[in-house]
Amino acid sequence: MTRVDEIGIGGLGASRRRVEDARFIRGCGNYTDDIKLPGMLHMEVLRSPVAHARIKSIDTSAAWAIPGVRLVLTGEMAAQRNLAWMPTLSYDTQAVLATDKVRFQGQEVACVVADDPYTAKDGCEAIVVEYEQLPAIVNPTQALAPDAPLIRDDKEGQTDNVCYRWEVGDKAGTDRAFARADKVTRLKLHYPRSHPSPIECCGSIANYDPATGKLTVYMTSQAPHIIRAAVALVAELPEHLIRIVSPDIGGGFGNKVPVYPGYVCSILCSxxxxxxxxxxxxxxxxxISTGFARDMYFDGELALREDGRILALRFHADTDQGAxxxxxxxxxxxxxxxxxxxxCYDIPVGHITARGAYTNKAPGGVAYRCSFRVTEAMFFQERIIAAAAADLGMDPAEFRRVNLVRDDQFPYRTPFGFLTDSGQYRRCLDLGLDAIGYEDFLKDKEEARxxxxxxxxxxxxMTEPLGAGNSREYDILGIKMFDSAELRVHPTGKAILRTGAKSQGQGHETTWAQIVSHELGIPxxxxxxxxxxxxxxxFGMGTYASRSTPVAGAAVSMVSRKIRAKARKLAAHLLEVSEEDVxxxxxxxxxxxxxxxxxxxQECAMAAxxxxxxxxEPGLENNAYYDPPNLTWPFACYLVIVEVDPETGxxxxxxVVAVDDCGVRINPMIVEGQITGGLTEAYAMSNMQFMTFDAEGNCVGSNYLDYLLPTAWETPGFELHEVVTPCPHHPIGAKGVGECAAVxxxxxxxxxxxxxxxxxxxRNIDMPLLPDRVWEAITTGRDVS
Ligand code: MCN
Ligand code: CUM
Structure with missing residues (x-):
């Protein structure tokens, strides 16, 4: 008999072509906007043209008078149903439609429902809103100034623009380590606001059926079950009569995690x-209005010993949270x-403080392959590591080698309580240095100079925490962060698999089938x-924070193993031996x-x-809920060589050389695709992208002439390498990878x-490193922020 060849059937490690692409590249995807329901009406949102203003009046009479307009919804009307405000996933409140003030440019003020989208748009233009403009606040420094106007005057007890304060680590121990240091490196920088910019914008179709009481919502959500729970809790609708469907999604990148006012308004209007x-x-x-990323200011220090060891770290971060x-x-x-x-560094002690500021900008902060502020954290880390090496007069590769956590230190407890469980950090670094020809480059550089x-x-x-998360520590609205898979094997051995995750382009339809294949031998x-x-x-918590492989992917393994256990009983029956002999x-x-x-x-399936x-019991179906024991900790080493033109900047x-260790790779081609995409984003953020605001709070960057997306033309080529350190607690040894390169x-x-x-x-030029900024730095010899 011939053994089943795992790669041949598309199992673990096969660079199987993405099955979803058959419809995506033919224009046959089924996105939210493709869905048309009988009798469907269209909604448009009227957004505020100003960043901060008191609403004196809203006159909707002209909009109501337009033929074809069916409904004009204002904040006041929403308030009658207790829906003018909604709770956020960070336990704040957010206006659905503004009633008292507008707090950022682009904020939702009213919406119009009409027979077609054009009439709805005309309706929005016919609404007359009288604004009394207030001074706009566009950064944390302004927000936290003593005389700053109060943005969130809607919140009882809120007397300033501080959104939160947070602290972690050992302050006294850190101070003592700094007192002993031979040298202290300090760095201040800003990680600018950026936008995930998926090709598909957000959208929803709400269909409330008055006859059955059932609400069906097709929408662009990375986490449909969370939306269902949120709708049940906020709108007080019975959960079994709510169905959320996320059809094909044209890119999410974190933009499609939050609950947006547009979703809520379409539901209310329906x-x-x-x-x-x-x-x-x-x-x-x-x-201008949907979940942006970053906008974070760092000021931090490393305490260093003459021989290159890092003794301690401390930093403060101010985040600009928007309104x-x-x-x-x-x-x-x-x-x-x-x-x-x-x-990833062996540093004994550290202390971090952080503060969030309300500003007159769109809310967000957590999006764009971020793993929840890990992007900013790793950026600051690697920038100050480079600065510290320079301060010590040490080679930056050697400085890292001296301080990276060694293989024999795992499991390693960080000073802030995380447990990194596996990796080969020095090996990745050395592979990268070798691949780029580091020693030769240093000579070339001197000659070129x-x-x-x-x-x-x-x-x-860097190593980063991917795969939120274990139920001890992670939840949303009180619901724990496990994930799930359900597998049904049909009589002929074909199967359907469902999970609680939701692909937005990552290729789950391809890779999950590969895990089933690996566990069961079904092609x-x-x-x-x-x-x-x-x-x-x-029930599952959706796709973000590169959690799908670590959590839902693990559930796919576990459910397949349950199926295998039952199939074993069937096999014993068919072979007429006891189960132990199989x-x-x-x-x-x-x-x-x-x-x-x-x-x-397949024969076992038929027997079932x-x-x-x-x-x-007949049948061959099961489900699995997986609560991961820990986050997964992939490691990456990225190396970039540039040439700067001193005349122009x-x-x-x-x-660009990349070495990624994301544990066992399910589909190497898809992993390389994720890394290529992440590096493209990294390149874009470093040299072209930022959302800026003028003094009045106008968003400069509300179109793709001002906000740039890199194309294949300017994006450099990437040389990709791999190291595989299996994750010790994941059933197939995989770690997340979707965010590594962007982080x-x-x-x-x-x-x-x-x-x-x-x-x-x-010492520093803040991103993006536009030519004029680089040129200014060269000509003045000073930092540019
Ligand atoms: N994979 C693998 N082997 C591994 C790890 C992952 O083959 N060891 C595969 C996975 O099975 C999956 C893909 O790589 O098909 C990404 O897996 P994972 O790292 O688990 O990340 P998620 O599926 O949870 O995706 C989320 C992550 C995030 S948070 C953002 S933001 C982002 C990203 O993925 N958004 C994306 N990549 C994106 N890629 C596309 N095309 N579109 C987006 O919106
Ligand atoms: Cu933070 S962007 Mo991804 O986690 O969806």
Whole structure:
């Protein structure tokens, strides 16, 4: 008999083509805006043109008079149903439709439902709102000034613009370590506000059926079950009569985790009208109002010993939260997982403080391959590591090698309480240095300098916490962060798998089938994967924080193993031996003493429906809920070589080398796709992207002429390498990977440019490193923020 070849059937490690692409690249996807329901009406949102103003009056009479307009909804009307405000996932409140004030440009003020989207838009334009403008606050410094106008005067007891304060670590111990230091490196920087910019904007179609009382909502959500729970809790609708469906999603990147006012308004309008109501956000609306990323200010220090060891770290971070604290993040820590900073380095003690500020900008902060502020944490980490090496006059690679956690230190407890459980950090670093030809480059760089050329190399190494999370520590609205899978094997051995995650382009339909294939020997092509419908999918917390493989992927393994255990009973029955005498090899059970006597998993499936032993329940289906014992800790080393033109400040990327260790790779091609995408984002953030605001709070960057997305033309090529350290607690040894390159990448680009400027005394240029900023730094020899 021939053994089943795992790669041949699309199992673990197969670079199987993405099955979802068959419909995506043919334009046959089924996105929210593709869905048309009979009698469907269309909703448009009227947004505030100003950043901070008191609403004196709203006159909707002209809008009501337009033929085809069915409903004009204002905050006052929403308030009558107790829905003018909604709770956020960070335990703040957010206006659904403004009643008292508008607090950022683009805030939702009213909406109009009409027979078609154009009439709805005309309706919005006919609404007359009288604003009394107030001074706008566009950064934490202004927000926290003693005489700053109060943004959140709606909140009882709120007397300033402080949104939260947070602290972790050992202050006294850290202070003592700093007192002993030979040298202290200090760095201040800003990680600018950026936008995830998925191709598809947000949208929803709410369909409240007055006859059955059932509410069905098709929407662009990365976490449909959370939305169902939120709707049940906020709108007080019975949960079994709410069905949330996330169909195909055209990119999420964290933009589609929060609950947006547009969703809520479409639901309310559908309930009021008893008709399906569709809302499709436009690009400008998406760019100015929906969940942005970052906008964080760091000021921190490293305590150093002469020989290069780091003795302690401390930093303070101020975040610009916008007008509402609506971070969709599942930790009890106000600032997410920022204290995972420096986890890859063996540093005995540290202390972190953080403060959030309300400003007149759109809310958000946690989006864009961030793992909840880990992106900012790792950026600051790798920037100050580079600065410290320079201060010590030490080679930055050697400085890292001296301080990285050694393989024999795992499991390693960080000073902030995380447990990193596995990795080969030095090996990844050395592989990267070797691949880029580090020693040779250092010589080339010196020679080039003599000829007036400025070359630079940047390194970034980091481990990050992916896969929220274990039920002891992580929850959203009190619901724990486990995830789930349900597998049904049909009589002929074909199967359907459903999970509580929701792909937005990551390729779950491909990779989950590969896990089933690995566990059961069923060809991946025989397994269809479905996600995103709360009526059919098992309860799960959705896809973000690269949690799908660590949590839902693990559940896929576990449910497959339950199926295998039942199939073993069926095999014993078919082979007429006792279960103990049955052995498993991929796809087949056989008799231990007679290996040629065996039955395939498909034969077992048929027996589950047609020939089960007495006393065994028919069928071959099961589900699994997986509560991960720990986060997964992938490691990455990114190296970038640039050349800076001293005359113009323009910099070109000459090489990018990436070494990623995300444990066992389910589908190497998909993993490389994730890393390529993340590095592209890292490149974009380092040199072209930022959402800026003028003094009045106008968002500069509400279109793609001001906010730039990199195309294949300017994006450099990436040389990808791998190291595999299996995750010790994941059933197949996989770690998350979706965010690694976007998290660790930006510092490598910035470090490279600053390395090229190392003789100028410039220590920092804030992202994006636009040519004019680089040129200013070169000509003045001063930092540019
Ligand atoms: N994978 C694998 N082997 C591993 C790890 C992952 O083959 N060891 C595969 C997975 O099975 C999955 C993909 O790589 O198909 C990403 O897996 P994972 O790291 O678990 O991340 P998630 O699926 O949870 O995706 C979330 C992550 C986040 S948080 C953002 S933001 C982001 C990202 O993924 N948004 C994306 N990548 C994106 N890619 C696309 N195309 N679109 C987005 O919106
Ligand atoms: Cu924080 S972006 Mo992803 O976690 O969806």
């Amino acid at each position: 309930i009021l009208l008893g008709k399906p109501v569709k809302w499709t956000e436009d690009k400008s609306g998406n760019l 509402f604290f609506s971070d969709a993040q599942p930790s009890k820590f106000k600032i997410g997982l920022v204290h995972s900073a420096f986890a 003599l000829r007036g050329r400025r070359l630079g190399i940047g390194i970034s190494t 991946a092509a025989d397994v269809v994967v479905e996600e995103g419908d709360t009526d059919t999918a098992p 052995e498993w090899e991929l796809g087949r059970f056989f008799v231990r003493s007679a290996p040629n006597r065996g039955v395939t998993i 429906y047609g020939n089960m032993p007495d006393g065994l 323009v910099w070109d990327v000459l090489r 660790g990448g930006p510092a490598a680009f910035v470090n490279a440019v600053l390395d090229a400027l190392s003789d100028t005394g410039v």
